[in-house]
Amino acid sequence: MLATPLNELVENGQLTKNSIVVADEFSCNYVGENKGRLLIILRLTPLASPNEKIGSPTAIQGAVGSNGKPISSAGGTPTPASAPKAAPKAAPQPAPAMHNNASNQQRHTFPIEGLSPYQNNWTIRVKVTQKSDIRQYSNARGDGKLFSAVLMDDTGEIKATAFNNNVDEFYPKLEEGKIYYISKGQVSLAKKKFNNVNNEYELGLQRGTIIEECRDGPVLNIHYKFIPLDQLMNTNPGDTIDVLGIVKEMSDVTHLTSRQGNDLTKRELTIVDRSGASVRLTLWGKQADRYCESGEPIIAWKSVKVGDFGGRSLSMLSSSSMEINPDIPDAHVLRGWYDTDGKVQDFQPQTSSAPRGSGGAFNRDEIRLLDDVRSANLGGGDKPDFFSAHATIMHIKSDNIAYPACQNQGCNKKVIEQHDGWRCEKCDKVFERPSYRYIMAMAVADHSGQVWFQCFNEAGVVIFDMTADQLVELKDRDDAQYNKVLESAVGTTYNFTCRAKMESFQENNRVRYGVQKILPLDYKEEGNYLMKLLSSPWAQ
Numbered sequence: 001m002l003a004t005p006l007n008e009l010v011e012n013g014q015l016t017k018n019s020i021v022v023a024d025e026f027s028c029n030y031v032g033e034n035k036g037r038l039l040i041i042l043r044l045t046p047l048a049s050p051n052e053k054i055g056s057p058t059a060i061q062g063a064v065g066s067n068g069k070p071i072s073s074a075g076g077t078p079t080p081a082s083a084p085k086a087a088p089k090a091a092p093q094p095a096p097a098m099h100n101n102a103s104n105q106q107r108h109t110f111p112i113e114g115l116s117p118y119q120n121n122w123t124i125r126v127k128v129t130q131k132s133d134i135r136q137y138s139n140a141r142g143d144g145k146l147f148s149a150v151l152m153d154d155t156g157e158i159k160a161t162a163f164n165n166n167v168d169e170f171y172p173k174l175e176e177g178k179i180y181y182i183s184k185g186q187v188s189l190a191k192k193k194f195n196n197v198n199n200e201y202e203l204g205l206q207r208g209t210i211i212e213e214c215r216d217g218p219v220l221n222i223h224y225k226f227i228p229l230d231q232l233m234n235t236n237p238g239d240t241i242d243v244l245g246i247v248k249e250m251s252d253v254t255h256l257t258s259r260q261g262n263d264l265t266k267r268e269l270t271i272v273d274r275s276g277a278s279v280r281l282t283l284w285g286k287q288a289d290r291y292c293e294s295g296e297p298i299i300a301w302k303s304v305k306v307g308d309f310g311g312r313s314l315s316m317l318s319s320s321s322m323e324i325n326p327d328i329p330d331a332h333v334l335r336g337w338y339d340t341d342g343k344v345q346d347f348q349p350q351t352s353s354a355p356r357g358s359g360g361a362f363n364r365d366e367i368r369l370l371d372d373v374r375s376a377n378l379g380g381g382d383k384p385d386f387f388s389a390h391a392t393i394m395h396i397k398s399d400n401i402a403y404p405a406c407q408n409q410g411c412n413k414k415v416i417e418q419h420d421g422w423r424c425e426k427c428d429k430v431f432e433r434p435s436y437r438y439i440m441a442m443a444v445a446d447h448s449g450q451v452w453f454q455c456f457n458e459a460g461v462v463i464f465d466m467t468a469d470q471l472v473e474l475k476d477r478d479d480a481q482y483n484k485v486l487e488s489a490v491g492t493t494y495n496f497t498c499r500a501k502m503e504s505f506q507e508n509n510r511v512r513y514g515v516q517k518i519l520p521l522d523y524k525e526e527g528n529y530l531m532k533l534l535s536s537p538w539a540q
Contacts, residue, residue, distance in 0.1 A: 379500025
């Protein structure tokens with residue numbers, strides 16, 4: 001069995017049937033009741049790929065030695081752990097393994113990929129890639145504290161968590177970047193509500209868990225699967241991905257207050273890569289406070305969350321990690337490109353701060369009729385759905401077309417009018433006047449039917465060709481002229497990219513269609529499309 005990071009050798013054709021390889025590092029395990037052996041290859045070197053099988057290899061259960069007797073497995077092979085009687089028989093689990101490395105040291109270790117709740121005698125050799133702060137919590141059973149850490153080896157990663165008294169014991173022992181032997185932890189199904197690590201299990205550090213620092217043996221490097229920044233639109237909001245980029249801009253640390261009243265700190269970075277795209281990435285808490293890199297460093301991020309507000313953005317989670325100026329080939333290539341050509345290049349933002357009309361050409365292959373959007377129940381599931389529409393504005397609600405927002409860049413929260421000005425509770429600041437932003441509902445239609453779209457600031461600027469501040473001022477000065485502006489937008493056709501998501505309002509569930517992008521019609525493109533349509537088999 002190949003460890004997950006080696007799958008790419010199969011995908012790119014380096015490893016095929018009958019390939020001859022050197023197994024540089026592996027784990028040997030017993031599986032099943034017949035004590036069959038399973039090798040988990042952690043590192044290998046392909047040598048050749050002959051077309052045909054060489055010799056007559058025999059399965060080890062049937063192999064015989066020169067004396068005609070079956071080959072014995074004695075000598076240093078660990079005894080398999082006894083499985084609980086209730087363990088399912090459908091998927092045999094590997095037992096503790098003999099870990100072999102380049103220094104010829106031997107210690108019975110288990111790959112993270114092989115951990116399951118049905119093993120009880122294991123030791124893993126792992127690197128701590130991220131360790132959280134100690135957090136307090138309160139529930140029906142009382143108050144407590146916890147911390148978590150993300151552990152990785154050559155086969156994968158897993159989240160480890162300790163609670164209450166175990167926090168005092170294990171928090172000082174684990175340091176980010178160091179390698180440890182860990183045993184006697186509790187493996188259980190991952191609670192995905194609190195766990196973004198790519199593993200179906202998680203590890204509990206409890207009384208009796210043994211943690212020992214490993215000061216020798218092979219280095220454990222983080223395995224990344226980088227997504228180019230110009231491909232972020234192809235990812236789903238809420239996904240966790242790996243990215244590699246150069247920090248082009250850095251904001252100061254800002255202090256916020258959460259809805260629960262907790263103090264938060266954040267710092268925003270603008271990163272770029274060879275795809276010519278840029279994106280905003282947010283650091284939170286200690287990540288924001290500790291970041292003090294000058295210049296334009298290259299950073300590799302593991303498991304950052306994709307956001308979808310006004311385009312695409314990225315955000316570090318408590319389980320995310322970042323490696324500054326990593327010594328990996330992709331980083332060296334990126335640095336060479338940036339220092340040679342990239343530094344003077346213009347980058348295309350992937351967020352709502354992009355210029356009007358940016359974000360690429362409208363994709364007609366994604367167009368859905370409005371009646372089809374409703375009948376297909378887009379947005380009715382647990383996750384949002386995205387679609388494109390070619391529709392005409394039929395009506396715009398004029399009563400609440402904009403809201404007073406905070407003037408701080410990137411905040412946009414609603415401000416409250418007080419005797420001394422307009423106060424933003426999030427930023428804890430008072431402003432002389434607000435900055436108005438569009439938020440409006442409008443009915444749109446195509447030949448199949450009509451639906452209501454919810455639009456935000458960027459869409460409003462495109463529709464009215466003026467800012468929300470200008471339109472609100474016009475309403476206060478001349479209500480008749482204000483109504484004319486709204487009426488002039490009715491009957492205008494646009495290409496929309498929308499997000500459909502189920503939301504709850506006053507205990508009622510309904511699908512809301514939010515406009516992600518709005519593009520005025522390009523009549524040359526529209527004409528070319530109609531000509532192509534008329535010459536297609538559909539029109540014959």
